[in-house]
Amino acid sequence: MQRALLLSASFLVARILAQILPVPVIVSTTSGQLVGVEVDGVASFKGVRFAQPPVGLLRWEPPTPFTSNLLFGATTLPPACVQQFAFANQAFDENLFNNPPPPEDEDCLFLNVWAPAPLTGPLKPVVIWIFGGSFNFGTGSLPIYDGTSFAKNQDIVVVTFNYRTNVFGFPESPDIPVQQNNLGLLDQELVFTWVQQNIAQFGGDKDQVTLMGQSAGSGAVALAILRHGTDAPFRAGIMLSGVPLSSSTALNFSSFNAFALAVGCTEAPGSAARLQCLRAVPAATIRSYTNGPSGGSFGLIVDNVTAFDSALQRIQNNQLAPVPILLGSMQDDGTVFSYGLTDLQAFLDSSLGAASLLLSAPVVRLLYPGLNDSEVIAAVVRDVGFRCPTKLWADTYVQSGLPNVFRYTYGAVFPDTQVFPGAGAWHSSEVRILFGTYNTSSATPAEATLSASLQAAFANFVKDPTVSPAQNWSQYDPGLLGITLAPTLAAIAYNGNVDPGNFVQPEQQSSINGPCAVWDLALN
Known part of the structure; x- marks a missing residue:
């Protein structure tokens, strides 16, 4: 009787320990043999390299796939890509959107996977999360994007990742081909490919992939829908607060040119010599400049490969992946x-330009009766x-x-x-x-x-x-x-x-x- 009780107690202790102690899990991928951990029914693999480090000669180059047969630990969230926060609102934005701030590194092209354990049996649906941040900041390494709850409670596989932002990912530069300026979107495409190649090893179904993003990440989902067709590497899209409409096709290199001068690269714009100079500038120096009072604005350009001038026209022309979508916005986006803004007319002048002559403060107030100017x-x-x-x-x-x-x-x-x-x-x-x-x-x-x-x-x-x-x-x-x-x-x-x-x-x-x-x- 006593032996039976001891065995029963030992079994109970073993079950409790299995729920709270990590158990190594090894998965074979194109990125190597990944050693993740299983805790309480969820296997996680963090800091999986999907691209070669985009540093040195690979700075401002399309991502190069990383492949390996080596063994890699995959238990720690990777560093964020180098971030840019608008100088005027840095403290406010970082507190809301980058808290706690993870380490940053130019070598940042990693992804993370959470999957219900065991990684066997019928393949499960997959969601790929794309973070927001105005294409200037953000990372898949924030704790709020931890996929444990989603994977455990909903029996799906969750993937998060980093893509290059600000001048590193969307430089708006004359020094590189137009079709390579939206580097952050090319990073995303490489992740989609990686998922197609590897997600079955985590128990995920490559034919049941949904893209999901918020803010700029939502816009990225929309752009992925617009640039793919019936052979898209996903079958649905979820867009939280952000979709593109129309964009100017005009190219504006002023921020990049000012940046080049500021960091000491005075060679001719568009020249190989200037690009060589800029690739030698330390990432820390670049971050210091872009987060300073004259840091410049970097973002998407219309290249007609990854981004387009009229989203609605492409939808109407059926130039898209015809996938189901779930989309919406917040009551107080x-x-x-x-x-802190209180001057309605000044806001309209700065936001609408010439249109503010027609949509002046008195007219706009009529659209929002009962609200004070800050609320308007x-x-x-x-x-x-x-x-x-x-x-x-x-x-x-x-x-x-x-x-x-x-x-x-x-x-x-x-x-x-x-x-x-x-x-x-x-x-x-x-x-x-x-x-x-x-x-x-x-x-x-x-x-x-x-x-x-x-x-x-x-x-x-x-x-x-x-x-x-x-x-x-x-x-x-x-x-x-x-x-x-x-x-x-x-x-x-x-x-x-x-x-x-x-x-x-x-x-x-x-x-x-x-x-x-x-x-x-x-x-x-």
């Missing part, structure tokens, strides 16, 4: 970008930057005969998410809820419930993007003048609704789109 500025940023472009994408997708569109607006506000007064459901505040990485020590029970509800809905879309992802969530129908017989806009977590059966409330899209009738004219 604009608050983090308008914090936040609403304009939300609508022009996020809500109305999302509407145009969803409307055009459906009107072009593309099925399986699911649109939402997110309104959850919790006491511990109010990072400043009046933040509301601010830009990216849903990410922690979605990944299950919210602060458990300060979260309310409602926050935990919404996390489970939201995560399940998005995972349902990943598992089958052709059916309703949640109760009350129908395929989107723009209707006639925004009115349909059945409301098909999913209002998520408004009025305290967080339970699986009610966190989605169907609404007429016209309930939130009023000012878009004006802004759409400018956006088109």
